Amino acid sequence: MNVPESWRDVLRNEISQPYFADLSEFVLRERKAFTVFPSEREVFTALQLTSPHDVRVVIVGQDPYHGAGQAHGLSFSVQHGTRIPPSLRNIYAELHSDLDIPLPSHGNLEAWAQQGVLLLNSTLTVREGEAGSHAGHGWETFTDAIISYLGSSQEHIVFILWGAHAGKKTSLIGQHHTVITSVHPSPLSAHRGFFGSRPFSQVNRALLDHNQSEINWRLESE
Numbered sequence: 001m002n003v004p005e006s007w008r009d010v011l012r013n014e015i016s017q018p019y020f021a022d023l024s025e026f027v028l029r030e031r032k033a034f035t036v037f038p039s040e041r042e043v044f045t046a047l048q049l050t051s052p053h054d055v056r057v058v059i060v061g062q063d064p065y066h067g068a069g070q071a072h073g074l075s076f077s078v079q080h081g082t083r084i085p086p087s088l089r090n091i092y093a094e095l096h097s098d099l100d101i102p103l104p105s106h107g108n109l110e111a112w113a114q115q116g117v118l119l120l121n122s123t124l125t126v127r128e129g130e131a132g133s134h135a136g137h138g139w140e141t142f143t144d145a146i147i148s149y150l151g152s153s154q155e156h157i158v159f160i161l162w163g164a165h166a167g168k169k170t171s172l173i174g175q176h177h178t179v180i181t182s183v184h185p186s187p188l189s190a191h192r193g194f195f196g197s198r199p200f201s202q203v204n205r206a207l208l209d210h211n212q213s214e215i216n217w218r219l220e221s222e
Contacts, residue, residue, distance in 0.1 A: 001027065004044055006051035007146075014145045023138030027125050035128035037064050038071040045073025046120050047146075049113035055150055056116035056212060057158045057203055060166040063135070064126045071126070074119035077109035090185040090194065095217055098198040104219035115215050120146060122165065148172045156210040158203045162194065178206040 001024050003011055014020055027043075030036050038045070061075025065085060070078045076088050084092070084107040092103050113119055122143050127133035150157055151173035159177060161167050163184030173179055182197040183189040204214040 001040075001043060004047045004051075007044075007047045010052050010149055011142075011145065014142055019138045019141055023142070026137045027134070030125070030127060030134070035068075036125055036134075037066060037068075037128060038073050038125070042071070042073040043124050046075070046113065046118055049074070049110060050116060050118045052149070054116045055118045055153075055157055056207060057160065057215060058118045058120060058147065058150060059160045060147070060162075060169055061119070061121040062163070062165050063123050063131055064121055066126045066129055066131050066133075068128065072108075073124070074109050074113055075121045077113075077119060078107035080106055080108050082107060086187045087185045087190075090187065090190045094185070094195055094197065095200055097195070098200045099217060101218050105221045106219070109219070111219055112215065112217070117215060118150075144169070144172060151177065153177075156206075156212065158206050160199055160203070163189070178203075180206075 003015055008015070027036065031040070059075055064071035064073075065078060069082050070085070072079045076091060078085060078088070088107050095101050096103050109117075109119055120143060123132075123135050123139040124143070125134045125139070147159075147169050151159075153174075157177050159169070159173055159179045161169055161179060161181045163186070166184075167181055170179055170181070180199050180202050182199065183193040185194045200215075200217050207214055
């Protein structure tokens with residue numbers, strides 16, 4: 001698995017660890033035996049679109065979508081032409097409520113990534129139709145290393161941690177950063193504190209407070 005060049009120096013130690021070789025072998029075996037998402041070339045889309053020195057915001061997800069045509073390497077995002085999943089619909093509803101931004105017509109979040117929003121799942125691959133099937137094989141160690149690196153960065157970063165799984169990453173993040181937490185936007189939990197949490201205006205306020213430019217959260221139509 002080829003980590004994007006802009007991240008290789010940062011992650012050199014991780015890539016050289018035995019666990020990463022084992023993880024690569026595991027994913028290769030899985031691809032031979034099953035359908036695995038996202039495609040091999042899209043596993044590191046989040047890192048390809050947002051280089052280390054460009055990161056201003058991190059949104060931590062858990063698992064790639066496990067249905068055909070959905071996952072493309074960005075947390076919560078889906079490919080163009082794919083139905084918007086329920087959690088992302090709730091994110092859009094809160095975006096509209098928070099900043100009065102029109103509800104997007106698609107679920108592709110690449111425009112956010114290109115502005116320095118790292119859309120990082122904890123696990124970067126999944127077997128078709130089996131949520132969590134690639135958890136516990138090394139991806140969490142790898143993505144925790146990314147969060148730790150950014151969490152120790154001197155440059156201010158805003159971390160969005162939705163749900164209990166993402167919330168555990170708080171210990172990896174230095175106190176000089178901004179951490180925004182709430183329940184997960186899933187339909188199972190969104191009504192318990194996600195709706196009304198106004199994360200997008202919180203992000204922009206924190207960026208401005210640190211003399212950084214705001215994120216344009218508006219997504220243009222396809």
